[in-house]
Amino acid sequence: MTKRKLKNSLLSAEATGGDIAESGFQYQASLIASRVPYWLKHDGFTEAIQEALGDVEASFFVPERGICREFVEYKNHRLTPSEFWPEIERFWEMDKTSPEAYCKFVLACKDVSDDIKSMLNALRRVRDAYPFYQNASAIQNSSFSDFETIVNNLYQKEDVSNFLFDKVFFEIDLTDAENYAREKFRDALYNCFPELQNFTAKAGSEAFSNVAELIKNRRNKPIHRNDLELAITHAVESNYKLVKNIRLHTRSYVKNCV
Structure with missing residues (x-):
């Protein structure tokens, strides 16, 4: 009997069947590069890998749960229901077979059909406001229903x-504009590391090129945090380090000995 390869296998059709033309791969590497500043903003980010199970996955250490991953798929076109829902099915199957492996799935594309767009607008509206009504369960329950x-x-x-609400996020804004990913990277870099705004625009552009080239040359191999940091800092100053202040909150307890 032939065993069906699970969709969370590195040898599944979904993982191995996505050979991309060189121009398409460069475009994808650029999109991945634009995510890097947000990853580096998180102290727990450890590494990323592309063209393994998905277009790119990022790994984070979360103290209360250990290693948690972000899974991202890019689609360079408008998605209709016939393509949209199989992507969601794949995400869900991966989550069911490895429930602790992923904390977030992201589907990024240029656009979606009108009915899907209405559903995504409803998801955004309910999910964004949901925490505000944490002590108003009737509002939460009726909205989710x-x-x-x-x-x-x-x-x-x-x-x-429930799976969509808890774990799936959508980015419906991709374009073919030449500088789209570069500008997203620059904006994210300055947002996450404001001190870098003091460096020249050329340095920011070179940082993007360095990161995109690193990603392009590391198919199916881990890209460690330090590698990404060096790709950025080499473009700005050789002795600059992407560091953030870490605040430790401590509490002392004095027992009443009287």
Whole structure:
């Protein structure tokens, strides 16, 4: 009997069947590069890998749960339901077979069909405001129930509304503009590390090129945090380090001995 390869296998069709033309791979490497400043902003970020199970995955150490990963898929076109829902199915199968492996799935594309877009708008509206009503369960429950109805009207195989709400995020803004990824990288870099705004625009552009080239040359191999930091700092100052102040909150306890 032939065993079906699971979708969370490095030898699955989804993992090995995505050979990309050189121009397409350069575009993808640029998009991945634009995420790097946000990864580096997190002290727990340790490494990333591309073209393994997905287009790119990032690994973070989270004290209360250990290693947690972000899984990202890029689609350089508009997604219709016939392509959108299989991507969600793949994410969900991966999460069910390895429930502790991933804390976040991201699907990035140029656009989606109108019915999917309405569902994503509902997801954003409910999820963004949900924490505000933490002591108003009636509002939370009725809002989620309405979102669940919208999802089930579009996708009737299984109820994926909880999975979408908890773990799946969408970026519907990709373009073919030549400087799109470079500008996203620059904005993210200055947002995450404001002190870098003192360096020249040329240095920021070189930092992006260094990171994108590093990513392009590391297919299916881990890219460590230090490698990404060096790619950026080599473009600005050789002795500059991407560091952030770390605040430790301590509390002393004095027992009453009287």
